[in-house]
Amino acid sequence: MPxxxxxxxxxxxxxxxxxxxxxxxxxxxxxxxxxLPDLEAxxxxxxxxxxxxxxxxxxxxxxxxxxxxxxxWVDPQRIAHHTRGYNERSIGIxxxxxxxxxxxxxxxxxxLTDPYPPEQLAALVWLLGELRPRLGNLHWxxxxxxLDKEKVxxxxxxxxxxxxxxxxxxxxxxxxxxxxVTLVPFPEQAEAQ
Ligand SMILES: [Zn+2]
Numbered sequence: 001m002p003x004x005x006x007x008x009x010x011x012x013x014x015x016x017x018x019x020x021x022x023x024x025x026x027x028x029x030x031x032x033x034x035x036l037p038d039l040e041a042x043x044x045x046x047x048x049x050x051x052x053x054x055x056x057x058x059x060x061x062x063x064x065x066x067x068x069x070x071x072x073w074v075d076p077q078r079i080a081h082h083t084r085g086y087n088e089r090s091i092g093i094x095x096x097x098x099x100x101x102x103x104x105x106x107x108x109x110x111x112l113t114d115p116y117p118p119e120q121l122a123a124l125v126w127l128l129g130e131l132r133p134r135l136g137n138l139h140w141x142x143x144x145x146x147l148d149k150e151k152v153x154x155x156x157x158x159x160x161x162x163x164x165x166x167x168x169x170x171x172x173x174x175x176x177x178x179x180x181v182t183l184v185p186f187p188e189q190a191e192a193q
Contacts, residue, residue, distance in 0.1 A: 028090040033167040035099030060092030062081035068119035107154035112169035142186035
């Protein structure tokens with residue numbers, strides 16, 4: 001029997017202002033982590049207006065808490081801002097995880113150590129299984145760090161460079177997730193930007 005789960009749709013206040021798209025434009029899912037301690041902090045960040053012309057912010061489509069509960073903040077029919085250069089074709093899934101919080105850009109705090117609990121990973125695999133038949137062209141899966149390799153000055157030493165994005169990071173069990181889904185890792189040559 002299929003696992004019983006549900007997705008709470010809690011749209012961001014600006015969801016209606018995000019650009020519409022046809023679901024067949026989506027061929028990629030990008031895995032993120034929030035780099036924040038909890039879902040509440042992630043929501044606060046997601047609601048923040050970053051793009052003043054469109055009055056929209058940055059967020060994924062789905063958020064998965066550590067206990068495996070799933071929330072939908074942006075409908076897949078809207079383009080969310082989560083991965084520069086890949087938004088139009090992708091779905092963003094955010095896993096609640098500390099990442100480098102609260103020292104994202106400190107050169108001496110670039111090691112990600114917060115584990116992804118089994119409940120959270122099971123919910124991710126379930127969600128990917130749900131999305132696949134709904135989004136007929138969905139084929140690829142990638143981590144945000146793979147698609148954005150920009151470096152920025154470290155917050156503690158401007159002469160040092162650190163990665164702008166490191167999520168979902170080395171704690172994310174790619175082998176385990178890939179063995180449970182039918183999506184294919186995004187090709188390496190496509191990384192060059
Ligand atoms: Zn990310």
